[in-house]
Amino acid sequence: MISRRRFLTGSIALSLSGFYTSIVSAVGRVTPWRNWSGWLLAHPRARLAPLNEGQLVDQIKGSTGAIRPVGAGHSFTPLALTDDNLVVMDKMSGxxxxxxxxxxxxxxxxxxxxxxxxxxxxxxxxxxxxxxxxxxxxxxxxxxxxxxxxxxxxxxxxxxxxxxxxxxxxxxxxxxxxxxxxxxxxxxxxxxxxxxxxxxxxxxxxPFRLRTQTWIEKTEDVLKKFDQSIEDHQHYEMMPLVHSDYSLVVAHTETDDALQTTVEEDYGGAFISMVAATPIMLRKTLIHTLALIQGSTEAIGESFNALTNHRHDRFNEMEYSVPLASGPDCLREILATIERESIDVAFPLEYRIVDGDDTWLSMFAGGPRVSISVHRMASKDYHPLFDWIEPIFWKYNGRPHWGKVHTLGYEQLKYLYPRYDDFITLQASLDPEGRMLNDHLKYLLGK
Ligand SMILES: Cc1cc2nc3c(=O)[nH]c(=O)nc-3n(C[C@H](O)[C@H](O)[C@H](O)COP(=O)(O)OP(=O)(O)OC[C@H]3O[C@@H](n4cnc5c(N)ncnc54)[C@H](O)[C@@H]3O)c2cc1C
Incomplete structure (x- = not known):
């Protein structure tokens, strides 16, 4: 049985263990910073790690140059990248x-x-x-x-x-x-x-408990039933298997039943390796055969355990959110493009639904959207895949996930968010010297 967790933790081992070790540079002690996928590297000249707000205020006032707050470094875009002051908030936790x-x-x-x-x-x-x-x-x-x-x-x-x-x-x-x-x-x-x-x-x-079920189903059948499925299951997503007609479906439903865990076997890693090792022409047949012999899995866990996974292997990701009605066609076009261009990728896509909100720059500002993700193992150059896929997202009025790979700047983003220019005006009023901006943010905000 293939679980979602194992699907995404493919077996292509990456040797990233050295990424977080300290390095003493020739010009002094500089601890490099890398993001989770390992593709972004910076050498901040100062790490500000405040214990409280008072200290943070003093550190900001006492510093010169750019200031970039960072979280866990799990963004794929250079939002936090800086060679100046990196603000690490790990000590302000709880x-x-x-x-x-x-x-x-x-x-x-x-x-x-x-x-x-x-x-x-x-x-x-x-x-x-x-x-x-x-x-x-x-x-x-x-x-x-x-x-x-x-x-x-x-x-x-x-x-x-x-x-x-x-x-x-x-x-x-x-x-x-x-x-x-x-x-x-x-x-x-x-x-x-x-x-x-x-x-x-x-x-x-x-607090709530969720029953998690995973199974493999034809992508078109999942799309056909999608509206009903999202009514039936509190959390629902599909992971289309590229070069095939199938998707892995993950459904969470609230339950009062007792906790129930399943032993996870590494079918997914083996699966991705097997698919990656098979010539593209034969993948459809292989996945069809595997789909027929796989069953489903079920587990019950507390919500915060049931909804989250562990990712052992590093990857880069592009994700756009498109209007609800455009989701199926956008997905079909991505799958067809990968197949038509024989793009050698084994990593499943991800197709999720998110409700709208009133935050100015949320990808979901103004109404619900479908988010669609494309992944590439960090050991591979993502450009050939992402360069094909990104224009498809544009065609469907997609908004890029701020933390995931995209190439849009101010000239495009201003049309995607009604309050984009208002945000820029506010930003300039709070930060007239542009201390909170790095090159990537300047590009996003047209500075
Ligand atoms: C394996 C993996 C799985 C993921 N799954 C999902 C998913 O399911 N759904 C999804 O939407 N995204 C997902 N992401 C993307 C991830 O959730 C976002 O990129 C998120 O922003 C990363 O949080 P972080 O704490 O690592 O922040 P960072 O990546 O370190 O920073 C992100 C942004 O937050 C800013 N920031 C950090 N701390 C502060 C602060 N104290 N004040 C002001 N600004 C601050 C930074 O300046 C930066 O602009 C995934 C990423 C990875 C690597």
């Missing part, structure tokens, strides 16, 4: 306060999602939804509108009810829908361009 009546909790911005699940559970709270891994920090996750899947379920930034922002001038601002609501809606998804977020209040719900 729960600050909670409200039993409203089911809200305020956490430090550097808290990892993986830590927040059990901590919230102790307070009788749980996040409504989660992305498919939980290594990200809360601030890093909301900064790019990180999301999971499910009808009526928003990206994480859509559940933020308040936050504290330290601006580049060292001002400390408490923002919520009643207090400076424009800045609040801009700051919820702001990829660290407005300042450093130190604490975040989330609207949560009571």
């Amino acid at each position: 729960i600050i306060s909670h409200d039993k009546e409203t089911n809200e909790a305020t956490l430090w911005a550097g808290t990892r999602l993986a830590d927040s699940g059990p901590m919230l559970d102790e307070l009788d709270q749980a996040m409504f939804n989660l992305p498919d891994i939980d290594h990200q920090t809360l601030a890093g996750a909301i900064a790019t509108s990180t999301h999971g899947t499910g009808k009526g379920l928003k990206s994480l930034s859509g559940y933020v009810t308040g936050l504290r922002l330290v601006t580049p001038s060292g001002e400390v601002l408490d923002l919520n829908k009643d207090n400076n609501s424009d800045l609040f809606n801009a700051a919820r998804v702001s990829f660290g361009a407005l300042g450093v977020i130190t604490r975040i209040r989330f609207k949560n719900r009571e």
Whole structure:
């Protein structure tokens, strides 16, 4: 049986163990920084790791040059890249306060999602939804509108009810829908361009348990039933298997049944290796045969365990969100292009649904969308694949995930977000010297 986790943890081993070791450069002690996939490298001349807001304010005021906050480095785009001041929020982690009546909790911005699940559970709270891994920090996750899947379920930034922002001038601002609501809606998804977020209040719900089922089904059949399936399952996604007519389906349904774990075997890794080793012409037949002999899997877990996975092998990813109605055609065109161009990729796609929100720069601003992802193992150059696929997303009015590979800059982005220019005006007013900007952010904001 193939589980989703194993599907995405393919077996192409990468030797990245040296990436996080310290290196002493010839010009002094500089600890390089790399992102999760290993494709982005920087040599920050200072690492600011504040213990509290007071210290952060002092560090910002006492520093010169650019300031880039970083979370867990899980973005594929150079949002956090800097050779100046990297602000690491790891020491500002944990729960600050909670409200039993409203089911809200305020956490430090550097808290990892993986830590927040059990901590919230102790307070009788749980996040409504989660992305498919939980290594990200809360601030890093909301900064790019990180999301999971499910009808009526928003990206994480859509559940933020308040936050504290330290601006580049060292001002400390408490923002919520009643207090400076424009800045609040801009700051919820702001990829660290407005300042450093130190604490975040989330609207949560009571803890819940999910039954997770995975199976393989014909992609066209899954698409046909998609609208009903997202009604039937709280969280639902499909992972189309390229060079085939099949998809892996992952469905989570709320349950009160007892916890139930399954022993995971590494079929997925073996599967991807097997597919990768098979000539492209024969892959369809191979996957068809495998689909016929595979069964389904089932497990029951607490929501924060059930929704998240471990990724052992590194990859790069491109993801765009397209309007709901365009999802199926966009997906079909991607699959057809990969097949027509005989692109040698074995990694499944990902097709998810996310509800709309009122955050200015959320990919889901203004209404629900379907997000579609394409992956490439980090050992391979992603350009040949992504260069083919990205124009397809543009054709369907796609918005790029801020944290995933894309090539769009201000000239295109201003048409995708009604409040884009307002965001830029706000950014300039908070940061007239452009201290929060690196080259990538300047490109995004047209500076
Ligand atoms: C294996 C893997 C799986 C993923 N799965 C999903 C998924 O299921 N769904 C999804 O939507 N995305 C997913 N992503 C993308 C990931 O969730 C986002 O890129 C996210 O932003 C990474 O969070 P981070 O903590 O690593 O932040 P980083 O990547 O370090 O930073 C992201 C942004 O946040 C800003 N930032 C960080 N901390 C602060 C702060 N305190 N104040 C202000 N700005 C700050 C940074 O400046 C940067 O602009 C995945 C990525 C990987 C590698």
